[in-house]
Amino acid sequence: xxxxxxxxxxxxxxxxxxxxxxxxxxxxxxxxxxxxxxxxxxxxxxxxxxxxxxxxxxxxxxxxxxxxxxxxxxxxxxxxxxxxxxxxxxxxxxxxxxxxxxxxxxxxxxxxxxxxxxxxxxxxxxxxxxxxxxxxxxxxxxxxxxxxxxxxxxxxxxxxxxxxxxxxxxxxxxxxxxxxxxxxxxxxxxxxxxxxxxxxxxxxxxxxxxxxxxxxxxxxxxxxxxxxxxxxxxxxxxxxxxxxxxxxxxxxxxxxxxxxxxxxxxxxxxxxxxxxxxxxxxxxxxxxxxxxxxxxxxxxxxxxxxxxxxxxxxxxxxxxxxxxxxxxxxxxxxxxxxxxxxxxxxxxx
Amino acid sequence: xxxxxxxxxxxxxxxxxxxxxxxxxxxxxxxxxxxxxxxxxxxxxxxxxxxxxxxxxxxxxxxxxxxxxxxxxxxxxxxxxxxxxxxxxxxxxxxxxxxxxxxxxxxxxxxxxxxxxxxxxxxxxxxxxxxxxxxxxxxxxxxxxxxxxxxxxxxxxxxxxxxxxxxxxxxxxxxxxxxxxxxxxxxxxxxxxxxxxxxxxxxxxxxxxxxxxxxxxxxxxxxxxxxxxxxxxxxxxxxxxxxxxxxxxxxxxxxxxxxxxxxxxxxxxxxxxxxxxxxxxxxxxxxxxxxxxxxxxxxxxxxxxxxxxxxxxxxxxxxxxxxx
Numbered sequence: 263x264x265x266x267x268x269x270x271x272x273x274x275x276x277x278x279x280x281x282x283x284x285x286x287x288x289x290x291x292x293x294x295x296x297x298x299x300x301x302x303x304x305x306x307x308x309x310x311x312x313x314x315x316x317x318x319x320x321x322x323x324x325x326x327x328x329x330x331x332x333x334x335x336x337x338x339x340x341x342x343x344x345x346x347x348x349x350x351x352x353x354x355x356x357x358x359x360x361x362x363x364x365x366x367x368x369x370x371x372x373x374x375x376x377x378x379x380x381x382x383x384x385x386x387x388x389x390x391x392x393x394x395x396x397x398x399x400x401x402x403x404x405x406x407x408x409x410x411x412x413x414x415x416x417x418x419x420x421x422x423x424x425x426x427x428x429x430x431x432x433x434x435x436x437x438x439x440x441x442x443x444x445x446x447x448x449x450x451x452x453x454x455x456x457x458x459x460x461x462x463x464x465x466x467x468x469x470x471x472x473x474x475x476x477x478x479x480x481x482x483x484x485x486x487x488x489x490x491x492x493x494x495x496x497x498x499x500x501x502x503x504x505x506x507x508x509x510x511x512x513x514x515x516x517x518x519x520x521x522x523x524x525x526x527x528x529x530x531x532x533x534x535x536x537x538x539x540x541x542x543x544x545x546x547x548x549x550x551x552x553x554x555x556x557x558x559x560x561x562x563x564x565x566x567x568x569x570x571x572x573x574x575x576x577x578x579x580x581x582x583x584x585x586x587x588x589x590x591x592x593x594x595x596x597x598x599x600x601x602x603x604x605x606x607x608x609x610x611x
Numbered sequence: 612x613x614x615x616x617x618x619x620x621x622x623x624x625x626x627x628x629x630x631x632x633x634x635x636x637x638x639x640x641x642x643x644x645x646x647x648x649x650x651x652x653x654x655x656x657x658x659x660x661x662x663x664x665x666x667x668x669x670x671x672x673x674x675x676x677x678x679x680x681x682x683x684x685x686x687x688x689x690x691x692x693x694x695x696x697x698x699x700x701x702x703x704x705x706x707x708x709x710x711x712x713x714x715x716x717x718x719x720x721x722x723x724x725x726x727x728x729x730x731x732x733x734x735x736x737x738x739x740x741x742x743x744x745x746x747x748x749x750x751x752x753x754x755x756x757x758x759x760x761x762x763x764x765x766x767x768x769x770x771x772x773x774x775x776x777x778x779x780x781x782x783x784x785x786x787x788x789x790x791x792x793x794x795x796x797x798x799x800x801x802x803x804x805x806x807x808x809x810x811x812x813x814x815x816x817x818x819x820x821x822x823x824x825x826x827x828x829x830x831x832x833x834x835x836x837x838x839x840x841x842x843x844x845x846x847x848x849x850x851x852x853x854x855x856x857x858x859x860x861x862x863x864x865x866x867x868x869x870x871x872x873x874x875x876x877x878x879x880x881x882x883x884x885x886x887x888x889x890x891x892x893x894x895x896x897x898x899x900x901x902x903x904x905x906x907x908x909x910x911x912x913x914x915x916x917x918x919x920x921x922x923x924x925x926x927x928x929x930x931x932x933x934x935x
Contacts, residue, residue, distance in 0.1 A: 320765065320768055320772060322766075326731070330735060336736055336739030338738075359724075367707045369707070370933065
């Protein structure tokens with residue numbers, strides 16, 4: 263048995279285990295050794311491993327990504343972390359033109375084992391440029407792997423797998439998951455990249471989900487179960503490679519597909535999954551697939567503007583009810599505001 | 612005075628680079644080299660000088676105009692030409708072409724096509740060298756336009772903060788495609804002086820005078836290996852041919868024939884050759900023998916490339932991920 267720990271503690275544990283396991287693992291990013299320690303995920307690392315291997319860096323997202331690539335060519339496995347995904351957009355040249363292509367364009371002679379932790383979120387006034395969720399961008403680039411864990415145990419196992427994978431991995435952590443708790447195995451273990459996990463099983467419908475939305479989906483399951491509706495809930499864990507086989511297997515069983523995506527709807531991962539299922543398993547479908555994704559607008563900042571931007575559990579319940587021509591539930595008021603993950607969250611970020 | 616053998620090697624390396632590229636010019640219209648090529652003809656001085664200074668353990672990255680840097684670092688000539696021909700025997704198996712050259716056996720870690728894009732990679736190599744406590748350096752080849760990219764400042768800054776063993780070699784040929792320096796950077800700016808302000812000891816030299824280039828670079832590299840930290844060097848030179856392709860383009864209006872002829876008089880090869888003849892280091896006969904030797908090497912490389920097979924079309928779908 264493992265220990266009960268939060269998602270953030272599991273990430274911290276994975277980094278500790280990785281750095282003990284291999285002297286060539288480096289960790290850098292703005293704030294990795296500052297008093298806040300990236301929401302606690304980098305606690306005690308600089309004290310344990312020294313500032314040659316764990317260091318704060320210049321505010322130079324693009325160059326530092328290139329530095330990670332150069333160090334990788336000499337055998338170093340860098341983990342970079344950005345407290346907001348949006349800042350990492352400055353590094354697209356190094357990510358897309360170099361990291362993703364180096365192994366391919368030099369015909370497999372070298373490889374780029376780097377892991378880029380990007381923290382994303384929703385709510386609490388993060389606004390247009392502090393809340394973007396761009397997994398479909400990254401998944402669109404051949405040569406990158408894209409990981410989005412949901413549970414603490416997966417966060418640790420997938421982060422370790424990412425660090426020791428010989429390819430560049432974009433590791434997307436949802437801020438609203440950092441305080442969730444779960445059992446986490448001790449020591450070194452990896453979970454295979456490119457494999458989804460079934461969080462619940464049933465033959466009524468298939469719900470494909472990712473990251474924080476899998477938590478909303480689990481809440482929805484409680485309601486659906488009471489109505490006798492039992493769903494396969496597929497937590498993707500990896501966006502690229504995408505576990506198409508598991509989705510196909512489930513669809514052949516249920517014939518009904520709901521895909522949840524915390525990014526904007528247009529050209530989303532959800533769109534790709536629905537395209538895949540509709541193209542290859544059209545005859546298995548009993549009704550049109552549905553996606554629940556964010557509106558195709560930037561995220562506004564105000565509390566008064568954001569309520570309809572986020573998929574919540576009752577949206578999931580009502581969509582699945584729709585598959586069975588059941589009348590929609592009215593939204594139940596939350597015990598806490600819509601823009602926070604729980605009472606514990608009081609900002610500022 | 613430089614030793615005779617180094618002076619002769621400098622000539623040989625410049626000629627080697629020139630002969631390879633002149634052969635590309637001769638054969639380019641055959642439509643068998645089906646990729647963009649950015650020639651270094653006229654700019655052979657700097658890579659030839661470094662060929663006599665850097666060791667195989669020193670590392671290098673370069674740009675879209677990488678042929679001379681690759682050859683100067685000791686890159687394999689046959690694999691170079693085969694790559695431009697898109698053959699399976701090319702240094703990147705046909706996946707890279709002229710702008711993506713690599714020869715790991717001599718520390719040439721790769722060239723990339725986006726301006727400024729390989730700079731931080733070279734700095735990352737320097738970080739690894741420092742962490743590994745080696746006494747080797749990482750050489751980052753750039754042109755004058757690369758210092759207009761933000762990533763140059765980010766990378767130079769990090770190299771200065773961490774005192775990494777990175778040598779930035781800026782060949783200033785005054786043009787970015789057709790855009791002259793005066794529309795891109797303020798008149799009167801000296802690139803090396805600006806970089807000095809970042810906190811990197813910087814120098815300036817004549818890129819077409821291969822002997823003075825050698826002396827300057829040798830001093831810088833020795834200094835780096837003794838005291839550590841990054842250095843920047845700006846070397847003036849001139850691109851004879853068009854930005855991309857085999858032709859002269861002085862007639863299209865972005866620069867004058869007069870300007871070109873002025874620089875052609877300062878041909879790094881002719882200037883050095885005349886000095887060696889005057890100093891009686893070499894005679895005409897020895898030079899003719901050297902030419903034949905290099906011509907043979909170049910001919911063999913082209914023959915190898917032409918006779919090599921294309922990659923299997925299935926290879927296009929390999930190497931997307933490295934397997935664990």
